[in-house]
Amino acid sequence: MNNIIPPLSSPIVEFRNLWKSFDKERIQVLRGASLRVSQGESVALVGASGSGKSSLLHLIAGLDEPDQGAVYVNGEPLGSGRRLTQRLRHQIGFVFQLHNLIPNLTLRENCMIPSVAAGVKKKTADARLLYLANATGITDRLDHRIQDLSGGERQRTALCRALMNSPQIILADEPTGSLDDLNRVRVFELLLELVRKEGITLIMATHDLELGRRCDRFLRVQRGVLFDETKEQQHLGQDDLRAI
Amino acid sequence: MTFLRLILTNTRRHLIRTLIGVAGIAFGVAAMMTVVTLLQGAVNMFQRILNDDSEIIVFERHVSDLFFSNVKIEDIATMRAWPGVTNAMPSLFGLVSSDDRPVIACFGVTEEAPRLISAEWLAGSLDKFESSEGIVLGSRAAEFLKVDLGDAAPLGHESFTVTGIVRTKNGFEDGGVFMPLAQAQEFFHKEGVASIASVTLDDDRQRQPFIAQIKETFPDLTALETEEFGNAYSQFRIVKTTAWAVGGCAFLLGGLSVANTMIMSVFGRIREIAILRVNGFSPAQIAGLIFGESTLVALAGVVVGILVGIGSMLVLQQVPLLQGYVDTEIHGGVLGVVMALALLTGLAGALYPAFYATRIHPAEALRFE
Numbered sequence: 156m157n158n159i160i161p162p163l164s165s166p167i168v169e170f171r172n173l174w175k176s177f178d179k180e181r182i183q184v185l186r187g188a189s190l191r192v193s194q195g196e197s198v199a200l201v202g203a204s205g206s207g208k209s210s211l212l213h214l215i216a217g218l219d220e221p222d223q224g225a226v227y228v229n230g231e232p233l234g235s236g237r238r239l240t241q242r243l244r245h246q247i248g249f250v251f252q253l254h255n256l257i258p259n260l261t262l263r264e265n266c267m268i269p270s271v272a273a274g275v276k277k278k279t280a281d282a283r284l285l286y287l288a289n290a291t292g293i294t295d296r297l298d299h300r301i302q303d304l305s306g307g308e309r310q311r312t313a314l315c316r317a318l319m320n321s322p323q324i325i326l327a328d329e330p331t332g333s334l335d336d337l338n339r340v341r342v343f344e345l346l347l348e349l350v351r352k353e354g355i356t357l358i359m360a361t362h363d364l365e366l367g368r369r370c371d372r373f374l375r376v377q378r379g380v381l382f383d384e385t386k387e388q389q390h391l392g393q394d395d396l397r398a399i
Numbered sequence: 400m401t402f403l404r405l406i407l408t409n410t411r412r413h414l415i416r417t418l419i420g421v422a423g424i425a426f427g428v429a430a431m432m433t434v435v436t437l438l439q440g441a442v443n444m445f446q447r448i449l450n451d452d453s454e455i456i457v458f459e460r461h462v463s464d465l466f467f468s469n470v471k472i473e474d475i476a477t478m479r480a481w482p483g484v485t486n487a488m489p490s491l492f493g494l495v496s497s498d499d500r501p502v503i504a505c506f507g508v509t510e511e512a513p514r515l516i517s518a519e520w521l522a523g524s525l526d527k528f529e530s531s532e533g534i535v536l537g538s539r540a541a542e543f544l545k546v547d548l549g550d551a552a553p554l555g556h557e558s559f560t561v562t563g564i565v566r567t568k569n570g571f572e573d574g575g576v577f578m579p580l581a582q583a584q585e586f587f588h589k590e591g592v593a594s595i596a597s598v599t600l601d602d603d604r605q606r607q608p609f610i611a612q613i614k615e616t617f618p619d620l621t622a623l624e625t626e627e628f629g630n631a632y633s634q635f636r637i638v639k640t641t642a643w644a645v646g647g648c649a650f651l652l653g654g655l656s657v658a659n660t661m662i663m664s665v666f667g668r669i670r671e672i673a674i675l676r677v678n679g680f681s682p683a684q685i686a687g688l689i690f691g692e693s694t695l696v697a698l699a700g701v702v703v704g705i706l707v708g709i710g711s712m713l714v715l716q717q718v719p720l721l722q723g724y725v726d727t728e729i730h731g732g733v734l735g736v737v738m739a740l741a742l743l744t745g746l747a748g749a750l751y752p753a754f755y756a757t758r759i760h761p762a763e764a765l766r767f768e
Contacts, residue, residue, distance in 0.1 A: 209766075218677060219762035237681070244679030251765070255674045259412045264404065271402055272679035316678065 166191035166227070167323060167356050168215060173224035175210050175379075180222075184210045186379035187224070192372075194323070197350060197357040199367030202376030208360035211376065212326045215358065216247050228324070244273040248317030248355075250346070252329035254309040256301045262312045263297040269319040280319070287315040291345055307338035314346055318353070325350055327359040331366065339363070402684075406691040409664070416660050417696060420748075423656020424700020425707055428741050431646025432708035435733050437715070438642035442635045444571045448506075449625055452488070452513035453597030455606060456628050457613060460621040464634050466492050469592040474617055478596060481612065483605040488512060489593030491583045495554045495576065497544055503554070504575035507583020507593070514572060515565065522548040523563025529579045533562030537573035552576075557586070598622070646737075650744050653700065657748030661693050665752040672756050673764035682757035689753035690746060697745025701738050 169192070175185040184207040192198050200208045213219040215226055217239040226233040228246060233239065243249075248269075256265045263284065270280035288294040291311040296304060304312065310330065317325055330346060331339040343366045350357045360376075361367050375382040410417045449456050457478065459468040472489055479487040491507030508515060510528045521538055528535060534552060536544065541564045544552050551558045554576065567573045584590045600609060606624055613622040623632075630636070665672070672685055680688075709729065 210762075213762040213765070216677065218673075218765070219760075240679060240681045243677060249677045255670070255765075257408075257671055257674070259408050260405075264408070268405075268675065268680075269678045271405065272675070272681070272684060320679070 165193065165230075167194045167229060168192040168358065169227040169230075170211075170215060171224055171227075173211070173214055173226070174222045175207070175214060175219070176222055184379050185214070185221070188376075188379060188381045189224075190374070190381055192356055192358060194356055195351070195354045196372065197347065197370040198359070198372045198374060199370035200358065200360045200374050200376050200381075201362070201364060201367040202360075204362075206376040207379045208376050209328050212249075212328050212358065212360055215324075216249055216326050217242065244269065245320055246323045248320070248322035248325045250310075250313050250317045250325060250327040250330045252332035254301075254306075254313040254333075256309055256312055256316070258301055261298050261300050262293060262304065262308075265301060265312055266315045266319055269316060273320055275320065283319055283321070284315065287318055287349075290349060291315055306334055307342060310334060310338070310342050311345065314342070314349065318349060318355075321353065322355065324356045324358065327357065327361075329361055330359065331361070331363060339366070343369075402687070403691070406688060406695060409668075409688065410692050410695050413664065413667070416663055417699075420657045420660030420693075420696040421699045421703060423653040423660070424697050424741050424745060425653075425704035426656075427646075427650040427653030427744060428701055428704025428737055429707035429711060430649030431643075431737050431740070432705065432729065432733065433711050433715075434645045434649075435642045435737070436708075436712060436729055438638050439730070439733060440728065441571075442638050444569050446625075446628065446635070447569055448514070448571060449595070449597065449628060452599075453625055454600055454603070455598040455609060455622050455624055457487075457596040457598060457617075457620055457622045458594065460619055465594050465632075466494065468594045469589065470594065470596050470620060472591055472593060474620070475593065475596040477616075478598060478613070481609070483601050483609070485599040485601050486511075487596045487598045489580060490595050490597060491580060491587065491589060491592070492594040493583060493587040493589075495586075497553055500543060503540060504571050505554075505578060505583065505587075506572070506575060507578050507580045507587070509580050512577075514567060514569075515577060518565035518567045518572075521564045521566055523561075525563070527562060528577075529581075531560070531562040532579070532582060533560035534582075535563035535565055535577040536561055537575050537577075538564055538566040539570075539574040540576055543574070555586070647740075650740055653741070654744040654748045657693055657696055657700075657745050658751065660696065661689060661749045661752035662755070664692065665689065665756045669759055669764050672759050673761040676759070676761045677765075685756050685759075686753040689756050690749050693745045693749030693752075694742065697742050700745070701741045704737075704741065705734070 169190070171189045173185045173188045176183045188211060200211060202208050210219065214221050217226070217233045217235065228242060233242065266284050266287070267280055288297055291314055293308055293311050293315070296308055301309060327346065331343050334342055346357070347369065357370070359370065367373055372383065373385045375384050457470060458465060459470060462468045470489070475487050475489050478484060488509060488511060490512070493505040493507065495503050495505045497503060510525055515525055515528065515535070523535065536546070536552065541547065541561070546552045546561050548561055548564060550561050552561050578586065580593065584592065598609070600606060610622040613620055675685060
């Protein structure tokens with residue numbers, strides 16, 4: 156087992172030898188992580204807090220820069236500036252642990268933010284929102300303000316927002332981390348269903364081993380290095396997984 | 400949801416903070432409008448006194464104030480005799496005081512003075528103006544001095560019989576005193592001189608030759624076309640500059656208030672701005688949001704400021720001490736400049752917050768989840 160993950164087919168996301176540290180290199184978060192992810196594949200990044208999962212997602216989305224290494228999307232360097240903004244508008248959607256919706260805006264307005272950023276026509280955006288709201292079961296809450304929604308509804312709204320511009324890649328950072336057991340499974344299943352239906356690539360950081368093992372690939376993040384344990388985890392029970 | 404909706408929502412979210420920003424701009428707008436309108440109004444009123452009855456003003460060269468100008472009556476008579484000169488009328492300006500009025504404008508004029516001819520005579524008549532040795536009061540002056548036709552009006556160390564009361568359109572004149580020129584010369588110890596000569600010519604084309612002739616014949620005097628006078632006269636320039644400077648200071652305070660509001664607004668939603676960036680907002684769009692918010696604050700401030708400014712001028716109009724000396728007419732030009740300055744102030748106040756917002760590092764902001 157090593158941290159160079161071989162491609163399954165032509166990769167939509169690829170990162171090579173990513174190194175990242177904080178606090179003037181005193182905290183080394185990633186140590187040469189590499190991975191290739193195919194179109195439509197779902198990948199779970201499982202690891203303890205501080206193992207580097209979120210940092211990895213931030214690097215893939217271009218929100219942060221690696222100390223060393225590179226990220227490629229569709230075979231091209233991720234880029235920066237205008238190119239990166241275009242990627243965030245059209246190719247990459249992000250779901251956070253805390254929904255990170257904008258207070259005082261309605262659910263509809265929150266979902267529309269990526270469309271506003273990308274200058275999508277209102278008619279097109281409205282149709283897309285209606286489709287996603289139906290799929291996530293929040294149609295009747297569209298004009299409610301975020302403060303009036305439950306935790307599950309807020310996270311489903313966050314899913315809608317991430318999917319608004321039909322991205323190729325969804326990066327989900329503990330998307331069910333703040334939800335109760337019932338909502339945790341519902342929201343995850345919804346996320347999985349939507350990305351599979353639309354052929355979207357999902358890279359999800361999670362503590363939740365049970366949900367992680369339902370992804371196509373199961374990668375353990377340990378001390379900034381990735382380990383592909385897809386095959387192993389399929390034979391492990393929940394207690395064994397917790398030990399990872 | 401449009402971009403504008405996002406701007407509106409952001410400004411509404413912290414209403415008190417937004418209102419403080421609006422109040423800052425409104426204060427600047429109201430202060431500048433009031434100060435500039437009042438002082439500009441005062442200048443305009445004084446300028447109209449000169450403009451109404453002449454094309455060219457002749458006064459002593461290098462005097463800081465027309466009250467100190469001395470133009471010999473014999474020189475004015477010489478000018479009047481020049482070919483092409485329709486008339487050259489002397490006017491002597493002075494300031495007097497009464498018991499509760501520290502400053503009353505006094506005009507020493509002849510009975511040919513157009514301002515007296517065109518005035519509405521409420522009491523008395525122009526016929527006996529020069530022979531009466533009395534004074535003619537503007538209607539407001541008669542009001543605040545509490546005198547009527549035939550009464551004795553105390554001015555300075557003397558007392559004068561009121562031989563007429565007139566109503567004029569000009570606040571300075573309406574709150575002032577008209578004296579026969581000879582009497583004014585004696586009262587102000589300026590025998591044989593006037594402050595200015597108001598000259599009218601047969602033909603506009605003779606203006607420049609006349610000015611040149613003044614320069615050549617009377618080196619101690621200067622002649623200016625009345626339109627030019629307003630721009631060239633140092634006292635007017637000082638007053639106007641002071642008005643804009645005071646207004647500018649008020650705007651500076653308003654700008655700081657907007658800057659503070661916008662900085663607080665940006666600092667309070669660093670994470671939110673990071674979320675917008677993650678959702679595809681470009682740095683330019685983020686800056687647009689901040690500038691949009693500040694523009695909205697500035698626009699609201701302009702509206703409130705104009706209303707407050709109009710209100711304050713209506714109040715000033717009612718102050719007895721200022722009656723006749725303030726022109727509260729708001730000029731379109733002043734309004735335009737004030738509005739433009741308010742918007743510029745709003746944008747300037749948002750410069751640093753917008754710069755800061757565009758520099759927010761999404762990953763760092765999100766790390767503190």
